[in-house]
Amino acid sequence: MADYTLAISDAEVARYRLMAENALLHEAAELRVAGVVPGAVVADVGCGPAAMSVTLAAEVGPSGRVIGIERDEAALATARSLVAATGVPNVELRAGDAAATGIAAGSVDVAMMRHVLAHNGGLEQFIVNHLATLPREGGTVYLVDVDLTAIRITDADPDLADVSEKYVRFHANRGNDPLVGLRLRDLLQNAGLDVLSFTGSYNIVTFAPGMRPPAWAAREAMLAEGAASADDLGRWEAAFARTDASAVRPVVFAPNFVAVGRKP
Numbered sequence: 001m002a003d004y005t006l007a008i009s010d011a012e013v014a015r016y017r018l019m020a021e022n023a024l025l026h027e028a029a030e031l032r033v034a035g036v037v038p039g040a041v042v043a044d045v046g047c048g049p050a051a052m053s054v055t056l057a058a059e060v061g062p063s064g065r066v067i068g069i070e071r072d073e074a075a076l077a078t079a080r081s082l083v084a085a086t087g088v089p090n091v092e093l094r095a096g097d098a099a100a101t102g103i104a105a106g107s108v109d110v111a112m113m114r115h116v117l118a119h120n121g122g123l124e125q126f127i128v129n130h131l132a133t134l135p136r137e138g139g140t141v142y143l144v145d146v147d148l149t150a151i152r153i154t155d156a157d158p159d160l161a162d163v164s165e166k167y168v169r170f171h172a173n174r175g176n177d178p179l180v181g182l183r184l185r186d187l188l189q190n191a192g193l194d195v196l197s198f199t200g201s202y203n204i205v206t207f208a209p210g211m212r213p214p215a216w217a218a219r220e221a222m223l224a225e226g227a228a229s230a231d232d233l234g235r236w237e238a239a240f241a242r243t244d245a246s247a248v249r250p251v252v253f254a255p256n257f258v259a260v261g262r263k264p
């Protein structure tokens with residue numbers, strides 16, 4: 001798998017937790033269609049700091065179970081701390097790769113992957129093919145991803161105008177697909193699954209003080225690979241500080257695509 005470039009930090013964990021809250025709010029219908037219900041066993045593949053795993057654990061209840069799979073050691077350590085802090089008893093965290101989870105074939109009800117495919121250019125179908133082996137017959141694969149080129153921000157500091165553009169170029173240079181969310185249905189169909197749902201919408205989020213976009217978490221990798229300069233990082237840091245102190249809050253419009261495929 002490709003190197004994951006979003007460094008774990010308090011701001012990044014807060015972003016993941018906000019994303020998990022938004023998922024429950026905006027994906028209720030898709031989660032039901034997929035079978036995320038009390039008693040279900042859900043694999044959260046590429047779980048990061050486990051914010052969604054904890055959220056899913058509440059949805060499946062004490063009779064259900066969530067298996068969080070994460071290969072990044074720092075993210076996995078943060079996930080273990082978050083699970084311990086929240087006290088959820090039905091989340092099991094394991095080290096594993098997106099296409100080599102170690103989960104037995106046919107052993108879960110739902111195999112979920114959120115915002116991972118955009119970081120694994122060229123391997124998307126390989127990964128989804130593996131996910132398709134994990135659910136039992138009649139179980140589902142649940143994919144969530146983005147169109148990075150369509151993110152919009154109102155009332156942003158002018159010095160942040162190029163952050164998204166440079167972040168998209170960074171991913172493209174790595175061979176990743178910034179528009180992978182548009183292909184989720186095709187990936188499920190090519191894996192032999194029956195597509196039950198394919199939807200897209202904008203998450204509209206007011207930029208809270210201290211909040212940072214994924215590009216900020218990836219800044220060191222962007223610097224190392226020439227996608228951003230030291231001057232860019234200094235300029236962005238100052239702009240984020242001004243944004244934190246401003247009474248005018250920017251609003252982020254982030255496209256989100258959700259696809260659910262059932263195993264025949």
